[in-house]
Amino acid sequence: MKLNDPELFRQQSYIDGQWCDADDGSVLAVTNPFDESAVGTCPSLGAVEVRRAVAAAERSGEAWRRKTGKARGEILRRWYELVKENINDLALILTTEQGKPFAEAHGEILYAASYIEWFLEEAKRSYGDVIPQTQSDKRLFVIRQPIGVCAAITSWNFPSALITRKVAPALAAGCTIVVRPPNETPHSALALAELAERAGVPAGVFNVLTGDPVIIGKELTASPVVRKLTFTGSTAVGRLLMEQSAPTVKKLSLELGGNAPFIVFDDAELDAAVEGLIQSKFRNSGQTCVCANRVFVHEAIFDDYVNKLTAKVSRLKVGSGLEKEVNQGPLINSRAVDKVDRLVQDAVAHGAKVIVGGKRHAHGGNFYEPTLLTGVTESMQLANEEIFGPVLAIAKFSSEDEVLRLANECEAGLSAYFYTESASRIWRVTEALEYGIVGANAGVVSSEVAPFGGIKQSGIGREGSKYGLDEFMELKYMCQGGF
Numbered sequence: 001m002k003l004n005d006p007e008l009f010r011q012q013s014y015i016d017g018q019w020c021d022a023d024d025g026s027v028l029a030v031t032n033p034f035d036e037s038a039v040g041t042c043p044s045l046g047a048v049e050v051r052r053a054v055a056a057a058e059r060s061g062e063a064w065r066r067k068t069g070k071a072r073g074e075i076l077r078r079w080y081e082l083v084k085e086n087i088n089d090l091a092l093i094l095t096t097e098q099g100k101p102f103a104e105a106h107g108e109i110l111y112a113a114s115y116i117e118w119f120l121e122e123a124k125r126s127y128g129d130v131i132p133q134t135q136s137d138k139r140l141f142v143i144r145q146p147i148g149v150c151a152a153i154t155s156w157n158f159p160s161a162l163i164t165r166k167v168a169p170a171l172a173a174g175c176t177i178v179v180r181p182p183n184e185t186p187h188s189a190l191a192l193a194e195l196a197e198r199a200g201v202p203a204g205v206f207n208v209l210t211g212d213p214v215i216i217g218k219e220l221t222a223s224p225v226v227r228k229l230t231f232t233g234s235t236a237v238g239r240l241l242m243e244q245s246a247p248t249v250k251k252l253s254l255e256l257g258g259n260a261p262f263i264v265f266d267d268a269e270l271d272a273a274v275e276g277l278i279q280s281k282f283r284n285s286g287q288t289c290v291c292a293n294r295v296f297v298h299e300a301i302f303d304d305y306v307n308k309l310t311a312k313v314s315r316l317k318v319g320s321g322l323e324k325e326v327n328q329g330p331l332i333n334s335r336a337v338d339k340v341d342r343l344v345q346d347a348v349a350h351g352a353k354v355i356v357g358g359k360r361h362a363h364g365g366n367f368y369e370p371t372l373l374t375g376v377t378e379s380m381q382l383a384n385e386e387i388f389g390p391v392l393a394i395a396k397f398s399s400e401d402e403v404l405r406l407a408n409e410c411e412a413g414l415s416a417y418f419y420t421e422s423a424s425r426i427w428r429v430t431e432a433l434e435y436g437i438v439g440a441n442a443g444v445v446s447s448e449v450a451p452f453g454g455i456k457q458s459g460i461g462r463e464g465s466k467y468g469l470d471e472f473m474e475l476k477y478m479c480q481g482g483f
């Protein structure tokens, strides 16, 4: 990996402003999903190192909290500027350890930086309230205060954005944080820590621990010093972390799994609906929590829509993320390929028809063919699981009531999409869909200015937006008497 600034490629954990190895010297290997070649190594920390990081976060908290929001924002602005200045190196590190095409990785770094920019501005806006008193001898006030030491555990599919989406609001709020990035993509998080240190984030305020998720997770959730856990990952692990956090009653932000319906009504603008579905489904080779997972197309426009879709899917280019014309990289590992193939073969065995793809790619390794299936029914596994791969699963529907029932029959509640030219239907369907995020005539909707998060079993809380800072703050009510 040829970086302009090789110092950004860090192979140590970052605790209390120091780059460090595991106490016992153990390491974990990081590989390139394109060809399983070695990318680097990181320490595999134990419980003692985790406690050291939590203690550093606690020790540094008082001075960080005492800074004004504006002063914290000025340090975050320097971090934002350094991320933008080093975007090419950060994108190259990201593509090398995660596999997504360089152009997408570049876009992710911009997206990651946008969360730093948003929250450095929000840092000076944690307003309180003066409440009109109900007794003449009293005055009532509400102030917002940082919750304290936070822990963050993130997923590999957005190695940079998922880090800044948590660290930026935590630091802006006046909290300190201990981050455990995924073992698949630790170098992106460590590079962000390197730039945060250069920006002037004090020692102990932002710590990055690499190593066994179970060991680190147990320490972070059990620690009474950690007052907040923010997790991005599967619903199954989210449930486990909730359980582990219960004894210390932590404040939780959970960004969990999705199972997005994508509905094309008979009055949809078809070319826009095709483009929106391609963008939603094949971003990161289908490995995003908000990818279209179940596609419902009205019977009246079904053949025309599927023909247009077939042409687009057939033109997707699979290969190395470093090849310019490639728009579909490898999946993260062989287990991911096995899962996607299991879902496709199950669907075919139960009557689905393969229109495009339908099997492991000739490139071998972690590659899977961009796939288009029709004749999908809700009894098939892929209708009830997150595919997390480049597979479009299409079903036909005939009425709005029928498709809303099908779309909502799901424990997930993260994102949903639909295309229609009817203004009244836009509001009727938006209000009826049981999801935290709804795209109406839009297939990619995420933004730092909008609240990102799910309902039902897709999580708790929101990231980004004017709501995001509150995830890291507590409200305090003060009643002043004696007037």
Ligand SMILES: NC(=O)c1ccc[n+]([C@@H]2O[C@H](COP(=O)([O-])OP(=O)(O)OC[C@H]3O[C@@H](n4cnc5c(N)ncnc54)[C@H](O)[C@@H]3O)[C@@H](O)[C@H]2O)c1
Pocket: 153, 154, 155, 156, 157, 158, 180, 181, 182, 183, 213, 214, 216, 217, 218, 232, 233, 234, 235, 237, 238, 240, 254, 255, 256, 257, 258, 288, 289, 290, 386, 414, 459
């Ligand atoms: N809602 C969102 O914003 C969002 C964003 C990205 C991914 N996701 C979801 O994440 C899943 C894919 O990511 P994944 O495979 O990394 O999920 P995962 O839940 O397997 O892992 C997520 C993180 O948790 C760690 N982890 C695993 N087991 C743990 C344990 N017992 N204790 C502590 N940490 C543990 C992992 O090492 C990783 O860092 C999908 O379900 C996807 O929808 C959701």
Ligand SMILES: O=C[C@H](O)CS(=O)(=O)O
Pocket: 157, 158, 287, 288, 289, 290, 446, 452
């Ligand atoms: O899947 C992870 C991300 O949250 C998706 S997005 O880039 O924020 O849409």
